[in-house]
Amino acid sequence: MAEDYVELIAELIESRGEARPVEIAERFGVKPPTVTKNISRLKAAGLVRREPYRAIFLTDAGQELAEACRRRHRIVVAFLLSLGIDEETAERDAEGIEHHVSETTLKAFEQALVPSQSDT
Amino acid sequence: MAEDYVELIAELIESRGEARPVEIAERFGVKPPTVTKNISRLKAAGLVRREPYRAIFLTDAGQELAEACRRRHRIVVAFLLSLGIDEETAERDAEGIEHHVSETTLKAFEQALVPSQSDT
DNA sequence: GGCAAAAGTTAGACATGGCTAAGTTTTCTA
DNA sequence: TAGAAAACTTAGCCATGTCTAACTTTTGCC
Structure with missing residues (x-):
């Protein structure tokens, strides 16, 4: 919460x-x-x-805390979008997912992102 | 729960x-x-x-319900593993993530999986 | 400046999911 | 086969997060 x-x-x-x-x-x-x-x-x-x-x-x-959360949120959304998921779904799913991804997984998401776009 | x-x-x-x-x-x-x-x-x-x-x-x-959950779990874990995440982390994160992925995102995970391995 | 509407709070209820302490049932084993 | 150990349940507590109903404060406007 x-x-x-x-x-x-x-x-x-x-x-x-x-x-x-x-x-x-x-x-x-x-x-x-x-x-x-x-x-x-x-x-x-x-x-x-x-x-x-x-x-x-x-x-x-x-x-x-807010900054850390927003960073995670940004990464998760960008990653889902890079998978071809529509924006609305990406936002909705990220909301749920972001509280459950470890730093390890977050790093992997970032990595997988690099080839397609330079966000962060 | x-x-x-x-x-x-x-x-x-x-x-x-x-x-x-x-x-x-x-x-x-x-x-x-x-x-x-x-x-x-x-x-x-x-x-x-x-x-x-x-x-x-x-x-x-x-x-x-169990079957549906296990399917989602399998897909999420396989997907995380395909990203290079270690098994323990993949299992732990999947536990949290699986309850928050829409069918759309799940499909995207499956799609992204195909090139690397044929699981399901 | 005063009153109505909007915003916010308090009080009290409910469901979920966790705990400890204490009791009951089942299982195991001497 | 009895008694101890393990497994399970009940009762009662707590925290979290939600709600409705009713009340208070603030805001906006005539």
Whole structure:
């Protein structure tokens, strides 16, 4: 859960300047109270900074985690695309796969990617 | 959960003739009460047949699900191996990945496999 | 500036999947 | 064949992640 949340929060801050519970709820297809509860767990875990009724921001730890997650996500998606999978499916499957690939497998994905495109 | 369980139960029945809670607990690294509880859920879901204190067997539905899971598992593992990943990592990662790959991605994995080896 | 709508929170319920402690059943073996 | 060991179950606890209903705060607009 934490990984998906910090990843999305980082994206929202980048594209919108701030991350709001209502957008998180929409993106994950859950209800607002679920987001509130999960955000407070993230706060307890030291991953986000936040005051009630205010936007959500990442701590340094949160930013590091988000960056690691986004890197994995990028690699997995690029790899699936390189296999000829359509974008929508690649995104959807990557979402599930990215939390389960070891660094070893990630490296192998990157390797297999090099011949076709120079991404990272 | 159900998928992992029926998959393992099928394997145990094949290799041992029956599936016992104690072996399931060991393989999943959980305690026996957890297995008891989960098995009763599988029973409620119509996937296994079972009397208290006896071995566990799959219903027809359970066998079908197990077969589908084992196929996916086989494909994912073969694919990871074809990427040059070591067996242990391939097995471990496949365990996590197999529940998140769409049929589309699975097909792509199979496709990408053909040039190197004829498995399936 | 005040009120309605939107956003967010709190409280309380439920399902899943894990645990320990304690009891029961089955199996093994002396 | 009895008693000990192993296997299994029950009961009750906890954390996670979801929900609805009801309430509070903030925002936006007339």
